[in-house]
Amino acid sequence: MRGVAGRRARTAVTAVAGVLLAVAVWELYKWVGADDGTSVLGVRVLPRADDAAMPHVLDVLRRFGEPELAGGAELDQGQVVGLVVLRACLFTLRAVAVGFGVGALVGLLLAVAMQRFRVVERGLLPYVVLSQTVPLIALAPAIAGWGGRLSLGSYPWQPWMSVATIAAYLAFFPVAVGMLRGLQSPPPVAEELMHSYAAGWWHTLVKLRLPASTPYLFPALRLAGAAAVVGAVVGEISTGTRGGIGRLVIEYSREATADPAKVYTAMLGAALLGLVVAGAVGIAELASNRRRAT
Template structure:
């Protein structure tokens, strides 16, 4: 009975493999819906390279599904291999260089925002008056559109990667602050009483009890901040005039969208992949740090 009961659990795929399969299935479903919508309501098309000259005329015509508004998946894939300009390198090389540049800015903003968020969360957790006085302003800072703040930061700090990193940090620090505060307050009161009964100092309680208890909360916020830091870096590049990053590529290809919509869509896809890569990177660090401290079921 024991062998029979343990066989199904042993044959199950690892959680990471199941997550990868689920992700690929979702991507496949999106592509099927995308091309299915194009098949039913897009522009007519003809496969000239096919010896039979296959031609398709959709039964409906929906403007939003036209090739200009929503190009075919294969058109976007083809755009990666085509040069962005005459006699220039292929688009995939340009976007790779831009992705690396933006990732460095996002990483700098991620580090700045993460440290600032942890510092604020730690202060809020230990100084109740400071929390009550400053938390409303921290929350209010996130209600101001980043697109309105970005030009001001560029004016103050001048155009450059530092100003972009600050804009990225602006979007990063808030979730880290909130989750750090929640995590540092998460230990059971009986555990705190036990530490106090042994005359443990505030510093000892912080690093021996509160900080380990807060790690899952902190890493959850860091995974969120990883993606928002990329968004902040791209937004920061738009008013700063930086052309080496993905923000500059988006501006450039948006100007020539009519002549090549696939290039802008390819840039959007690469931007999303940078955010996914950063998220996975933080998740791997989380698993490495927390694997020996908490059960696997608690590590997201």
């Protein structure tokens, strides 16, 4: 227990130190960098360090507590920016959670099918990889258009469902590939032992392959969570879905010249959303490890 507590403490200290280091590098470059950036042979290799491009970190944090004036929905005007960003993150979190769950389930089922049937792996895996080469900016409007013609029984298709579909599209890939590798990881001697017990494919899957795939599953879920957040943000931007953090990034970017710190509040909100998803996966991994230990 002391070793586990020590590792958690070191992880927390490392995370805090990483954030402080990033802030220090940001402020140091703003102090020593040129306002117009650094160019080599007419090509800018370092960004501009003026207040319009790189506001002080303290100014960005202070902006969270100041009132909304122009951007966002009309009902948000007068509220503090931090609350507006939080509400946008919660709106996007719904699409992220649904997309992450659906994508993880689809990826798991594909991995099981590819492990069970070698012909499925040979025929399907190249297309699984190829699916991730389709640009989202072209795929998102198509999904939004298809969704406008669908309904779940008497419940009409909602714009956030298109965003969740895009998130699932990105999330299924790391789970499918990672779980396939995990399901194929047991050594031949372990499989022979299961055969000696006359265990069928299902019992071998439950008792051997799934437990052996746990070290591969949670890293894949972390990647899937990050991909779901990216898919949701890009999906909101591409489909014009209002209310989420992706749309807020676009709305705040229009005020970049007059209020540059405000743009970074939406960006930090999107980053916070990714940390929430990664934290949820980490809690699930911790619970799984405790269950295996008992």
